Amino acid sequence: MTEPLLRVEGVKTRFFTREGQVNAVEDVSFDIKEGEVFGMVGESGSGKSVTALTIMDLVESPGRVTDGRILYRNPELVAEAREDHPEAVDGEYVDLRELPERTRRSLRGPTLSMIFQDPMSSFNPSLTIGEQIAEAVEVQRRSESNPRALRSRTQGYGLGRYVSHAILPSKEFVSDESRREAIELLERVGIPDPSDRIDEYPHQFSGGMLQRAMVAQAIAGEPDLLIADEPTTALDVTIQTQILELLQEIQSELGTSIMLITHNLGVIARVSDRVGVMYAGELVERGTLSDIFDDPVHPYTKGLIGSIPDFENPERELQPVEGYIPNLIDANMEDRCYFADRCPKAMTECLDKPPEYEIDETHGVPRGSRPMSDSLLSVRDLKKHYYENDLLVDKLLRNEPATIRAVDGVSFDIERGETLGLVGESGCGKSTTAETLMRLREPTGGTVTFDGESVFELNDRELREFRKRAQIMFQDPFSSLDPRMTVGEIVREPLDIHGVGSQTEKDRHVADLLERVGLSEAQADRYPHEFSGGQRQRIGLARTLALEPEFLVLDEPVSALDVSIQAQMLNLLSEIQAEYDLTYLFIAHDLSVIRHICDRVAVMYLGEIVEIGPAEAVFQDPEHPYTEALLESVPRANTSERDREVTALTGDVPSPRDPPSGCRFRTRCPEVIAPPELELSQPAYREIMEYRTRLERDELDVELVRERAEAEGVSFAEALENRRFTHDFEGEDRAVLEESFAAVEAGDRREAIDLLQERYESVCERVSPELGEHVREGGRAAACHLLADSVAAIESDD
Numbered sequence: 001m002t003e004p005l006l007r008v009e010g011v012k013t014r015f016f017t018r019e020g021q022v023n024a025v026e027d028v029s030f031d032i033k034e035g036e037v038f039g040m041v042g043e044s045g046s047g048k049s050v051t052a053l054t055i056m057d058l059v060e061s062p063g064r065v066t067d068g069r070i071l072y073r074n075p076e077l078v079a080e081a082r083e084d085h086p087e088a089v090d091g092e093y094v095d096l097r098e099l100p101e102r103t104r105r106s107l108r109g110p111t112l113s114m115i116f117q118d119p120m121s122s123f124n125p126s127l128t129i130g131e132q133i134a135e136a137v138e139v140q141r142r143s144e145s146n147p148r149a150l151r152s153r154t155q156g157y158g159l160g161r162y163v164s165h166a167i168l169p170s171k172e173f174v175s176d177e178s179r180r181e182a183i184e185l186l187e188r189v190g191i192p193d194p195s196d197r198i199d200e201y202p203h204q205f206s207g208g209m210l211q212r213a214m215v216a217q218a219i220a221g222e223p224d225l226l227i228a229d230e231p232t233t234a235l236d237v238t239i240q241t242q243i244l245e246l247l248q249e250i251q252s253e254l255g256t257s258i259m260l261i262t263h264n265l266g267v268i269a270r271v272s273d274r275v276g277v278m279y280a281g282e283l284v285e286r287g288t289l290s291d292i293f294d295d296p297v298h299p300y301t302k303g304l305i306g307s308i309p310d311f312e313n314p315e316r317e318l319q320p321v322e323g324y325i326p327n328l329i330d331a332n333m334e335d336r337c338y339f340a341d342r343c344p345k346a347m348t349e350c351l352d353k354p355p356e357y358e359i360d361e362t363h364g365v366p367r368g369s370r371p372m373s374d375s376l377l378s379v380r381d382l383k384k385h386y387y388e389n390d391l392l393v394d395k396l397l398r399n400e401p402a403t404i405r406a407v408d409g410v411s412f413d414i415e416r417g418e419t420l421g422l423v424g425e426s427g428c429g430k431s432t433t434a435e436t437l438m439r440l441r442e443p444t445g446g447t448v449t450f451d452g453e454s455v456f457e458l459n460d461r462e463l464r465e466f467r468k469r470a471q472i473m474f475q476d477p478f479s480s481l482d483p484r485m486t487v488g489e490i491v492r493e494p495l496d497i498h499g500v501g502s503q504t505e506k507d508r509h510v511a512d513l514l515e516r517v518g519l520s521e522a523q524a525d526r527y528p529h530e531f532s533g534g535q536r537q538r539i540g541l542a543r544t545l546a547l548e549p550e551f552l553v554l555d556e557p558v559s560a561l562d563v564s565i566q567a568q569m570l571n572l573l574s575e576i577q578a579e580y581d582l583t584y585l586f587i588a589h590d591l592s593v594i595r596h597i598c599d600r601v602a603v604m605y606l607g608e609i610v611e612i613g614p615a616e617a618v619f620q621d622p623e624h625p626y627t628e629a630l631l632e633s634v635p636r637a638n639t640s641e642r643d644r645e646v647t648a649l650t651g652d653v654p655s656p657r658d659p660p661s662g663c664r665f666r667t668r669c670p671e672v673i674a675p676p677e678l679e680l681s682q683p684a685y686r687e688i689m690e691y692r693t694r695l696e697r698d699e700l701d702v703e704l705v706r707e708r709a710e711a712e713g714v715s716f717a718e719a720l721e722n723r724r725f726t727h728d729f730e731g732e733d734r735a736v737l738e739e740s741f742a743a744v745e746a747g748d749r750r751e752a753i754d755l756l757q758e759r760y761e762s763v764c765e766r767v768s769p770e771l772g773e774h775v776r777e778g779g780r781a782a783a784c785h786l787l788a789d790s791v792a793a794i795e796s797d798d
Helices: 046-058 075-083 102-107 128-144 147-169 177-189 207-218 237-254 267-272 289-294 300-308 348-352 390-398 430-437 458-470 487-498 503-516 522-526 535-543 563-580 589-595 615-620 627-632 639-643 682-694 702-712 716-724 730-743 748-762 791-797
Strands: 006-017 020-032 036-041 063-073 092-095 111-115 225-229 256-261 272-277 283-289 375-388 402-415 419-423 445-450 469-473 551-555 583-589 600-605 608-614
Touching: 006 046, 006 682, 020 046, 036 046, 036 225, 036 267, 046 063, 046 111, 046 225, 046 256, 063 469, 075 092, 075 237, 075 716, 092 563, 111 207, 147 390, 177 207, 207 237, 207 522, 225 237, 237 256, 237 267, 237 563, 237 627, 256 267, 267 289, 267 639, 272 289, 272 300, 283 289, 283 300, 289 639, 300 563, 348 730, 375 430, 375 583, 402 430, 402 445, 402 608, 419 430, 419 589, 430 551, 430 583, 430 615, 458 469, 487 535, 503 535, 535 563, 563 589, 589 615, 600 627, 608 627, 639 716, 682 730, 682 748, 702 716, 716 730
Parallel strands: 020 283, 036 256, 036 272, 111 225, 225 256, 419 583, 419 600, 469 551, 551 583
Antiparallel strands: 006 020, 006 063, 063 092, 272 283, 375 402, 375 445, 600 608
16 A cells, blocks of 8 residues: 555644643644645534644744654655654654754645735735736745755745835836746646736735636645645635645645645545544544544534534434534643533543544434515615716816626525525525615615615615614624624614613523524623634624514625534524524525525526525426526535536636626536527537637737747647637638638738627627516426527527
8 A cells, every 4th residue: 555645643733822721732633644634623613624724834922733744755855864864754654843944844835835825915905816816826936956955045935036026116027937937837727828917916816716827826736645724615516626726736636635624624625535523622533434424423423413514405404513612722621522522422530532533423303494474575687786987177188987787687585484585606696685675785776675665765764674683694794793792782872862761671581692693691791802712703693683674684694604614504593483483585606505494486687586486396497597507516515526427617707897788697607598599519519609809808819829839830720619619610611710700810800700799699688588478387487588488589688
């Protein structure tokens, strides 16, 4: 059997704080084989990221690795270490902790590399993406010319570049060769038009593109081991699928081993070979994918799996892990099982920290349905537009105003007592829809009726009354809680604003609310920063319930929570809905959560609702290609997920500043309707459409094509075709494409566009589909031309 690439043995990492010694990683051991994906799961605070930083030698003060070995198998490094540091050698392995710091630093990049959790905070906002990736390339190139022991010379490069830039500001930080390699890396990770995007700044990249750029930076040195710390957290399922496929491609292409850290067990099931489960700084279980998912041993592993909404069985009741990870300060740690206080099967023997568990699994029970009656909320043709270049100075300068169509004609109803789920990728307009219908933003058009009254026509006094009946729970619980106020003051604030009750009544009500959401009256005098993410969500929910509303908007209420805390929160929301007879608008990008808790689902894309209907009908038989793509991208938390073939939705959501004509999804749709006379496959047709779109947006780098043609010794047309097309075209299609290539080379972009438009224009780009055109039983509808009887029918309607 092949020896592992990396062996972690008995590692302990401590943080020495004023409160005491925090045992962040406690005697952790595991190995990672060559070319495998080792998944590591556990709640926030379990020690996953600290374990990764320990391997990378990136633990900062007041942290310190106090014990254990990190053994890395590399013949070259072993040979070098035998001469200068024989104490570090153990057979075929080198203990990285025994090497000098400069040597350990030199291993980052060509040997060990890491994708950090938040790409936006990991990139320097004042430097372009290209500068930062090219710098990584240049550091690697400088390293390759030096012995490992002397590679610390490269470490001054960043400081030297910074100082030189401060004295003589310039963008020429890196060589042309490094810049070219950076472009190739961006192209390798799927960034469109990398030669153009390389000079953009981090804030100009979408979340998915920024994550790809971070992957490009991480693989600049073609590392043996790539650590990916929550690489898909907070990404939409479509972009998440793209990133996971990219990691798998890199693993296959470079033979790289990957350590994948995440709290999403569906992601683990999709890509991992083996799995380690961490809890309170300890690795409580490890094994193959089937071991963990099909036959878990530790109660905590079972609790995590029981906390996941079942995509295939949404009525299964969640079985969350109650409570929270204990305080890891040494003075509070006892010589017993750290999980005992949360374990549903805890025994007396657990006080002695047993090494193994053999406990039967539990099973979920069906979730009861809620009766429905008349509509409480009715939204019709809601629009919210923003305007750029619309100031007085812009008008004086005659700058053309630009319209950003954040929400562009949304309509839906919500019945009393039901939960309507609103789903879609980031930037599609979900949160803006919610905030506009609540009148936290003034609408551009449309109507919202709440219990028979027009919300947009309410005066100030009436609006205050409306706010008592309708409340919103914001996405980020920390930023929506005033850090200067105690929890008791935060929950009591709505009562103070609306003058509800005496001081004694308010205090009693606050205490009752805290108890109801799973907190205690004793915590009322604490501040938000003293609570975990899940507890802060509970505080936000308590504040939302203070005025006893009828309608709640829940904006991503569980997106940043671990699966166990998420399950607790979902169960709590279901209980409170039944107890208080509440109506929910539930916004999320996690479709498993939506399927578990929602009665109906509305799917948004680029400011419009493209499909709406009963949750089970939409999930079992989606009608719109976008809904189908979203569902296809959802990771399933079971062992069959690894072998499931997933067709990722490519590209990013277009800008609402310039949405596509006709169907807004057509630029990414896998089923664009081609003209009837064409005999092209969908992929071939899509390549032509993509080529035409780039011409229309002037995104085709003609000079780069000329350079490639010259470098490869081919004609301009051949270089352009090689760059943009993978399919072979014949007959009339070949003739039209060649004529367009000639027009592009001659600088006549308009002629090329007209040639392509005349032959290839789709009904999907001429006619915008309407949601109400094809209504099915139960009020189900989808805005897609594929549901029409024929293209001719669509044309006649237009």
